[in-house]
Amino acid sequence: MKNLDQLAVYCGSAPGTDPAFAAAACATAAAMVREQVQLVYGGGRLGLMGLIANRVLELGGFVYGVIPQALVDIEVAHSGVTELHIVETMHERKAKMTELADAFLALPGGIGTLDEFFEAWSWNALGYHKKPFCLLNVNGYWDGLIGFIDHAAASGFMSPQRRAQLLVAETPEQALELLDEAVTAATQGMVW
Template sequence: MKRLAVYCGSAMGAEPAFADAARELAREMVGRGIDLVYGGGRLGLMGVVADEVLAAGGQVYGVIPAALVDKEVAHLGCTELHQVANMHERKAKMTELCDAFVALPGGIGTLDELFEAWTWNALGYHAKPFCLLNVNGFWTALDSFMDHVSASGFLSAARREQLLVAQSPAEAIERLDEAAKAATQGMVW
């Protein structure tokens, strides 16, 4: 795994543990030689993870719609900052640039990105794995809800197993790396 897309909030969230996890994930990535692909913002957890990767000497590839650049929320310190026309192009470019996805705590944008990556995987557009970084139980309710969706007959057991969950940045990267290797060996992911 060379590049990891990190989905996360443009806000800091209510718990300091969220920003701590973003910094820890960034350090873990740089320590393993993994570049950051993210939404290109300077605010919230997005800014925290980008700043930490850059401070540790890593590479940051931001992808941001032009309208958000105009609102001055773009992180101008990125190694590369790709401006795109809209959110659809943002998600497509991020998918193109990365090898896997991880979701830190975030809101509707983070959920949108995560579910679109999962849907595109289901449709065969990519075979890249994704993982929830369950900081202080943030994703526990979503994980349980996906069990409910599967038990209700709307998500196969195999598809349900694709949504990886990790309790630490190191565990998330290890689980994603294993899944990415399996995908490159032709195993269904």
């Protein structure tokens, strides 16, 4: 990777029902370590979140978790990460992850994943950062969301330029490549 050093990965705190989701988390971890991309994530030990963190660590990579104190209190924090940032609120969590990361990748997940992903996109739209974001479309998991986003654009609620910002990848390697190209473009002042 040229300019992608730290990647925020949003994903479920559950494993999901399709074994492909866990496989994608492990494959993403392996691709990140191969490319020397460090993981920034929500700091949990459960579900896909815990799985990707564990796999990055097992492969010798670096993991930076960001977790609210309330989740630490109910013992869902991952105690073995490279560095664990404990914050007070979910808003602070997202802000810290944005500060630490060069780009954002969403694996399958639920409402929390959607919240994090769309906040990263909206902060980009508002000019708070120029960091790219990508959906890893594991077994078509994001097809419905992509269809809705296309519908929102066709209905006049999203410009073609804003719609074009959404990167979609079928493999972790493709996601890392797309994100690195976008980070590189943004650092050169180009529109990605």
